[in-house]
Amino acid sequence: MWAVLRSEWIKWRKSPILWLIFVSPALCSLIGLLESDDMSGGNQWDELLHTMGIMHALLLMPLLAGVFSASVCRLEHAGGGWKQLLALPVSRGAVYIGKFVSVMLLLLATQAVFLGALLLVxxxxxxxxxxxxxxxxxxxxxxxxxxxxxxxxxxxxxVAWASFAAPLAINAIFTLPNIIIANSERFAPYYPWDQPVLVMLSQQLDDGPDAFHLSMTTLCSVISVSFVLFFVVGQMYFRRKPI
Amino acid sequence: MMLLQLLAVERLKIRRKAIWPLIAAGGFGVVLLQAANYALRYDYLMKLNADNPWGHMLSEMHFLAVPSLIMGLAIIASMIAGVEHATNSWKQTLALPLSRLSVYAAKFVLLMGLMFAACTMLAVGTVVLGLCLSLGTDIPYTELLRVSYLPLLAALPIGAVQLWLSVSLANQAIPLTVGVLGTVVSMFGMTLGDFVPYKWPMLDNQWNEPLIPAALGLTVGLLIYVAGSVHFVRKDVK
Incomplete structure (x- = not known):
């Protein structure tokens, strides 16, 4: 497993996708700097997290998750790399997990940069x-x-689609409605594209759409169940996929 | 004549690439989203805009359509250029007895034509939705045309930049990230200065004249297109 991750790292060490982790924090800092503070008396840092976080978690994070996933599969799709990679003595399951973990690590790095940007602003x-x-x-x-x-x-x-733009198109189609669905307490927790913003702002909003006041237990169980479901289906598909 | 033939070639290249379903998803998707919006709070929205139900629906439609338009330009541009990148066939395409200028022109016309189709779907869908919501038969056609097509003209610079990036860079993550950023920036469009191209599709400016951003978009868009095609003519292809 460790070897799979290391080989992933070698593949994108010098590619521009590492720069993508700075994209969202940079844009959100700009918004944070331009937005004037309202004197509502809440904790200033909470207000700032709200200003910067809504853009970050509502739109940029879901969109970037799609860009990262498509990026880690790009090299394999481009040069017949799947055959090469799977001819090595690694299981397909491990390759899939390695790719998923890479995406999550890139997102974690984005969060870390975002924290730095927040403190800086x-x-x-x-x-x-x-x-x-x-x-x-x-x-x-x-x-x-x-x-x-x-x-x-x-x-x-x-993994399923060789085109780079197609998965992103799917992602964009589902991310843009976020803005409307986030207002609905009935549907928002079940909509994967809305879950990051719901969790991020769950503590910051005292007044806001009801969807932000859901009990954490509901949200956590929905998130973990849907994660296991999507991951297992994706991995099973990859293990059977003819390359 | 040559351009027509080239367009036919480009059309063949994007067959079975799910581009048309995507265009339909963009055009009718915005209408569906608006339908959901009205379905969830019909009474509230109708009471709020009792004096001008069509005008209000059109302006909300416009607000939803702009991010989809910008994201769509980025994705379609990447798919059109990606055909050659994915199969490493730029050399093959350019080895044919065609001028590079016309190859680039065909891709640009195709991109804009597809987006024009999406805008038409949006316009038709809007009328159908409005009639279904019984907003009355007093359809403001001028406003409808303005909301449907002027944003596309105003977004011409964005389309030209996206096509330029997608054609010249093999790694499509870069143009698509630019598109993602543009989409997000455009949602803050109202707070940007009038000179920022990402504000133009909103058609909002200090003179309150929607034709100005459209005209600006057309001019700057054509300039960027010319710059892009000059670069493409001189570029080394792999």
Whole structure:
């Protein structure tokens, strides 16, 4: 398993996809810097996380999860690489897990850069409120974990489709309605593209659409069940797929 | 004449690439989303806009259509250029007795033609949805045409940039990320300055004249297209 991950790392060590982890934090910092603080009296850092996080988790993270999944499959699709890779003494299951773990690691790195960007913007704006680390880390790690169903879904589509743009098109088609579906407490928790933003902002919003006030247990169980389901189906498909 | 033949060739290349379903998903998808929006809160929306139900629906349609338009331009541009990248066949295409200028022109015309089709689907779908929602038969056709087609003209620079990036870079992750970013930026369109091209499809400006961004888009878009094709003519292909 470790060898699979290391070979993945060698493949994209010098590719531009590593730069993609800076894309969302950079854009969100810009939004954070431009947005004027409202004096509603909440913790300044929470307000900032809300301003920056809504763009990050509602649109950019789901879209980037798709870009990352398509990217880790690109080399294999391009040069007949699947045959080469699968001729090596590794199981197909391990290859699939390795690719999925790579996507999750890229997303984790994005979260880390986002945290850095958040702290930087707050420092530039001269915030004096204490940082509430447990809440902040919960938002960042929670929304990362909430990407897992979505990432495994995208992984399956990316493996199945040789075209780079097709999985992304699917992803975009389902991500854009996020903005409307997030308002619905009945459907939002079951919509994989909405789960990251629901978890990220669950603690920050006192007033907001009801969907953000769901019990964490419901959300967690939906996320874990759908993750296991999508991942197992994707992996089974990959193990049987004729290359 | 040559351009027509080239377009026929390009059309063959994108056969079975699921591009038409994608165009339909874009055009009618926005209509479906709007239908869901109305289905969820019909009474509220109708009460809110009792004085001008069509105008309100069109402006919401426009707001939903702009991000889809920008994302669509990026994805379709990548798929059109990706045919040659995926099979490493730029050399083959360009070895034919064709000028490179016309190859590039055919791809650009194809991209814009497909997006035009998506906009038409949006316009037709909007009328059907409006009639189904019983917004009345007093359809504001001028406004409908403006909302359906002017954003495409205003987004011409974005299309030209996307095609340029997709054709010149083998790694499609880069143009597609640019498209993703553009989509997100366009949603903040209203807060951007009037000179930012990603605001133009919103057709909103300080002079309150939707023709200005469309005209600007047409001019700048053609300039970027010319720059892209000049670069393509001189470029070394793999």
């Amino acid at each position: 707050g420092t530039i704006k001269g915030y004096t409120d204490p940082i509430q680390w447990p809440g902040l880390l919960f938002s960042l790690i929670g929304s990362w974990l909430a990407c897992m169903p979505l990432a495994s879904l995208q992984m399956g589509v990316s």
